[in-house]
Amino acid sequence: MVIVRSVVALAASSGWYIFQMDVHNVFLQGGLNENLYMVVPEIMDEALIVVLVYVDDLLVTSSTLVHIQKTRKILKSKFKMKDLGELKYFLGIGFFRSKKGIYMCQRKYALELVSQMGLSGIKPAETPLEFNHKLTSLEFDKEIKPKNLAHDKLLENRGAYQRIIGKLIYLTLTRTDLLFVVQALSQHMNAPKQSHLDAATGVVRYIKRTTGLDLLLSANGELNLVVYYDSDWASYVETRRSVTGNLVKFGEALIS
Template identity: 35%
Template sequence: MSAIDSCDEPKTFRQASLNHEWREAMKKEIKALEQNGTWTLEALPKNKRATDSKWVYKIKYKQMESCKVGYYSYLVGRGCERNWIIHQLDVNNAFLHGDLEEEVYMKIPDGFAKQGEARVCRLRKSIYGLKQASRNWYQKFTKALVELEFRQSKADYSLFIYKSERSYVAALIYVDYVVIVGNDSVKIQHTKDQLDEMFRIKDMGPLKYFLGIEVSRTKEGLVLSQRKYTLDILRDSGLEGCKPSSFPLEQNLKLGKGEGEDKVDSSQYRRLVGRLLYLQATRPDITYAVNILSQFVTDPRQNHMDAATRVLRYLKSTPGQGILLPKEGGMNLLSYCDADWLGCPLSRKSRTGYLLSLEGAPISWKSKKQSVVSRSSAEAEYRAMATTVSEVIWARWMLSELEAKQGEPTVLFRDNQAARHIAISKQSSLP
């Protein structure tokens, strides 16, 4: 963790150009683009406009293990529970493998245009930032996995599964990152070799730092956290030395529009809320608070920023808190839901909150305002139950794809007797 915390990524080309290592990295990237035939230098036609280009700097860590929570944890949790191999792959220049059919022109990247150069880059292949790039890359990579006898999951199109009598291998793709899990080391290595021939992949070994989320291996299982990401938020907000708080929000806090409060920088507030939204990936404890704060991104006031600061003070007290995916135990799915009737003082709408867990490990959660105004607490609770059941059905479908089919009905816990009676009466009326 100390190695990761000590590394800073440049935000601009000017900052990166001051560092020898970043200059060399940019030279290698341009060389790779040219060797791949990504563009040709041509004069810009009169009726065309060249798009801007921008360097994006990212450090890829190799000494931390991690994965994406949510439906990623289904896959990783399954691999952990059965002691399967869990590896990570990185496709070099992924988008450059997608063929570009449209006519697109781009300005030469900063630092590599000759003085007086009037030509521009006509793109021959997809590149990061183009609207077509993700689609072209996804289609090509999907075709490659299907040729390797993987089947695309119907529950999630980014999941690919290979299954035989003795082997089970699952590959989950996220842009140019691949998490591969299975019980057959030979098939996994064969898949790596074949993908390397087609796309030049980088084998990262056991699952590593992935999308800002870390995983620590313990004898109990895998611990997922976003410690570095949390510390970065505190550092950028200037609250590294703030007084910690025990709770993310004050009890019974009802935030309004705050029309009598001073206005704050809306771009700063939106950026903070956006980062907190991603932090929910491993922090279900702040989900409700972030849902409240996200309602005021259009016109944030001082009372909203104060509430957001309270969340940051809470994070200061628990920067490394995360989720444990246990190694021992079964794969029994449980669900919990609740609703706060007329919880929003502005719209009088209720909020739905639910959490799904596998043997105590949270894998899916949400806090969201309901689309209509409920006329009773029973109606609000019943709507929350309906939303939770939809997620449960999808979760059971996903688990069956991952060889963890649920043999018993999934129990749904809630605390409203009226909603319970409605559900029982509906069930008894079925043929």
Template identity: 35%
Template sequence: MVTVRSIIAVAVYFDWPLFQLDVDNAFLHGTISEDVYMKLPPGYYSKNETKVCKLVKSLYGLKQAPRKWNERLTTVLLDLGFVQSKCDHSLFIYLKDGITVYLLVYVDDIVVTGNSVDKISEVKHILNETFKIKDLGVLKYFLGIEVLYDKNAICLSQRKYCLELLSEFGYLGCKPINTPIEQSYLVSSKLDKDQKLLTNISGFQKLIGKLIYLSLTRPDISYTVQFLSQFMHKPNEVHLQMAFRLLRYLKQSPGKGLSFKKSDNLNLLGYADSDWGKCLSTRKSVTGFCIFLGNCLVSWKSKKQGTVSRSSAEAEYRAMCAATCELIWLRNLLFELNVKCNLPMFLNCDSQAAISIAANPVFHERTKHFELDLHFLREKVANGVISTVKVDSESQLADFFTKGLGIAQHEEFCKKLLLVDLFKPNE
């Protein structure tokens, strides 16, 4: 989804049209190489039998079918002059004589955009002759995500998916609430009083799995979903009540989605934060970061750290390293898309101690236990790739992904992240 959001942000900036194609399933599994051979199962013939079955077409259900389909499609696109991205192998880029075309593939669904409608039509024609495709026109619905157009903006929403989720669990007529989780919520106190395990674990797992997919366009529920996903195999009734509370929050605005508005720059900007010792059972901290391309949110993460941090400064430093990795990957991806980002890329953090550790190589006493791979942040700061910026805690957008917020701050951060509900008249 990061690539989809990045391509949409670039398309909005350059006013490029977005088109969607669908490859016929019969051809998806039927126009594979004729040089593929399938060995018969053991015991079907005697050990001395040397005959094999020649596979003219790829059979549906074989493990090799998706790989062979991808190889076939990749070969055709490379022959057309496309170059496969090294940052994301599902992305193909055509850059020649001032013509730019981006093609994004997910199995048999394809999104195409570029600055030349004639070249896009040519690519469609060749793909249709090779695979028999369905031209679905302007991009409107992709992988369960609705693409809405509003003046100079594009919004990604999963309203239909969200309403089906609420209906499935009987929360379509529930009373909505304003936040996905209580502010500074700690579940340990309630678990001490009620340690009753859920009997229907599969139902809880199904709900969390659907919420994980919904978080692709709803960063406002990312922290709550990552917290609940830690208890997939041994949930308590308290965890189920938290998941139901999240459904009540979704009922407030099921059509809310991520908006991409045209701006005057395509530079990368990051926010990184952590919540030290958040998990009371393991004492591990939570990493949260969000990355903006211009004014558009293109990447975010809320995740529990893998090791225990001895101080809040160490936890913040680890969060900054995670955000730096994402910034560098996005810059490399944009470089392949022929989009130049100015250096340094600014990374906002509200911990002065973590910023000092990143900038001062002599600051050894507090960092002698750090893993070697964490020190790459110092190298990027020294080389001018990353510039750390001290930001006030009230303006730290990454707090959105590390803890529960109050109603006023939650709604303010939703606006800053360009989360809108185009289905509501007042928005």
């Protein structure tokens, strides 16, 4: 998904057109785990054409609409595919262009997650996780013997917890405000406790309050890669290891 964000960020910053196509017979061609880029020889000398292949979907972007149309025509003559027009909805994510750039939105996905968990009528949360809240494993609890040990038992159905975390991980494609708490919750997927489920429920309550948040791939800024890195020293309560994090910006767009 980093590659998709990078290509869309390039199109947003450069003011390029970006179109989407769907390949009908991609699953008949065998397995493919890599991202592919293609250029079309017939028009390569006239304009820069970027074609991103992602599973059975293609993104075609260029500064010239005429050359995009030629590229789409060539691809349709070589492969059986459907022309979906300008990029609007890709891999479950909505894309909306404005003067500020291109917005990536998962509002529909977020609302469905709230509904699936039966939290549509519950009060939203102000933050995704309470301040200074620590998530611990059952083995750690047995050593320090907290007061709520008897009530904070392992979940009988850990699959339900794992599915919730999987959905939250996908939501972080556009919701960077959830990255820290989701990575903390994902560390307990093998042996989740009631406190982990309660924390995950709190995240969904926060999502209910903030379903309108989008990720903007800005149309402004130079196309430079900038990386920020930070380490929270010895903050992991069980092992005293540091928790590290980084973000990568392509111009003004956050891509990773």
